Amino acid sequence: MKAIVLKQVGGTENLELRDIPVPAIKDNEVLVRNHAAGINPVDAFVRASEGALNMFLQPQEGEDIIIGWDIAGEVTATGKNVKQFKPGDAVFGMVNFTGHGKAYAEYVAAPESQLALKPANTSYEAAAAASLAALTAWQALVTYGKIKKGDKVLIHAAAGGVGHYAVQIAKHFGAYVIGTSSAAKKEAVLRFGADEHIDYNSQKFEEVVTDADIVLDSLGAPDHIDRSLAAVKDGGRLISLLVFFSDEQKQKAAAKNVYTHRISVVSNGDDMKSIAALLEQGDLHSEIAHVYALEETGKAHEQVATGKTLGKVVVKI
Ligand SMILES: NC(=O)c1ccc[n+]([C@@H]2O[C@H](COP(=O)([O-])OP(=O)(O)OC[C@H]3O[C@@H](n4cnc5c(N)ncnc54)[C@H](OP(=O)(O)O)[C@@H]3O)[C@@H](O)[C@H]2O)c1
Structure with a gap:
């Protein structure tokens, strides 16, 4: 699968498009074919700071470092303990915050307890934006x-x-x-x-x-x-x-x-369901300033780092 891997802490030139294996899922996780990743100020912070990277992602030795926590896509496989979702469901959420969410990738292993069903009236880009x-x-x-x-x-x-x-x-x-x-x-x-x-x-x-x-x-x-x-x-x-x-x-x-x-935001599927309900009833909309291609993730980081964005920045996958 395609993913944006952080070669080393530093500037956006260290975000590299690579082909890497699809992640394995645990019993409580679903595999999501991810269509969009929301970009947040913390993403740029983690990319540029060793301390922030270790605090938020805790990457293991030899592991590909993949930033991002906001995902929206289709479930393609489910772990044996998963009850709420089945293959084909469209889901979204902020996964494994203060952990390795690995959202900048075509496939993401996501705990079912952190996801909600994506409302049909909301695009993948708008849903990923409405996560963290x-x-x-x-x-x-x-x-x-x-x-x-x-x-x-x-x-x-x-x-x-x-x-x-x-x-x-x-x-x-x-x-x-x-x-x-x-x-x-x-x-x-x-x-x-x-x-x-x-x-x-x-x-x-x-x-x-x-x-x-x-x-x-x-x-x-x-x-x-x-x-x-x-x-x-x-x-x-x-x-x-x-x-x-x-x-x-x-x-x-x-x-x-x-x-x-x-506040320190926490991954929470129940809160995501409340957000999904607001999106569904039209009380919540994502204002999307820019949608970038996966290979333009560095540009998305630069936009967020301006501190002047109107609404959200999203990467389409
Ligand atoms: N603790 C947590 O769990 C948590 C979670 C999420 C975010 N955060 C933090 O919260 C902050 C906001 O996040 P975000 O995603 O909303 O950032 P953002 O989208 O980058 O915020 C950009 C907005 O900030 C406005 N702005 C800049 N200076 C301002 C000022 N002095 N007064 C009023 N508005 C101003 C800009 O409006 P103008 O262009 O009009 O200035 C722009 O629209 C970030 O520092 C982020 O790291 C913390």
Whole structure:
């Protein structure tokens, strides 16, 4: 089968198209003929950093290193303990996150517990896109944010991969949604369903919003968390995707009775089924900025690394 193998940690020139054996499946796994891989910022991070590679993939000696966790394709074989899926089923999901997902390949061995059936109204590209990023948005808002109808929710980077799913999921729950982006992406953020838009270049979001029930912060600067804390109301919830809270920030949050959590997304088939249901009923759409061919995976990494993508980047396999 064709796969993109990482020759060594470094630039995108180290992503090489190779012919390698189809993986064997374990008893709890299905073999998926993969048609699309979602590309995420963590993919480029892992490619470029030895520490990140070892932390996320833990590759074994002599094993081909294949990045990627988001897959969408057809089941071609099932392990003997698999109950939910049969050959011919179209499935999608984020597989073996913080492990070797090996998504940049024509065939992927995937645990059945991490997959959902792909809705018929959703393409393989849109389904692969709606894996890690949509799962992160779901777990941030639902699992940790405890979102409910009428909540005021501030979503940073609302035009990005995670952000655009978060806006749609929050609207699905009946929240009032405020999304931040540059002015150029205002129309898109409102199109995703946000009730209000804040241009982070011309407005200080913490001066516009001071009473959010939930804030989703995916930005890298530590002082951004302090500003987000100012935007949450007493008793609200602040979920960080990137920065870990300092002791000082935890104390400040405690003084406001604000729940804080730095999320690490986890593979979860039940959450994928919730995402599949939203896709099926038309409450969730993948905005796809670019679809690249498998041999162009390096270009897909370069696009994601700009930090300016509108929606998602996908590789077609
Ligand atoms: N902890 C976890 O489990 C987890 C899971 C998923 C992702 N993440 C992290 O979360 C972050 C977001 O991921 P992603 O996939 O959504 O990234 P992404 O798709 O690359 O985000 C791109 C978006 O960020 C926006 N943006 C850039 N600077 C901004 C600012 N100062 N304020 C508001 N928006 C800004 C851009 O809008 P403009 O072009 O308008 O600036 C662009 O649309 C990444 O750092 C990723 O590694 C963490």
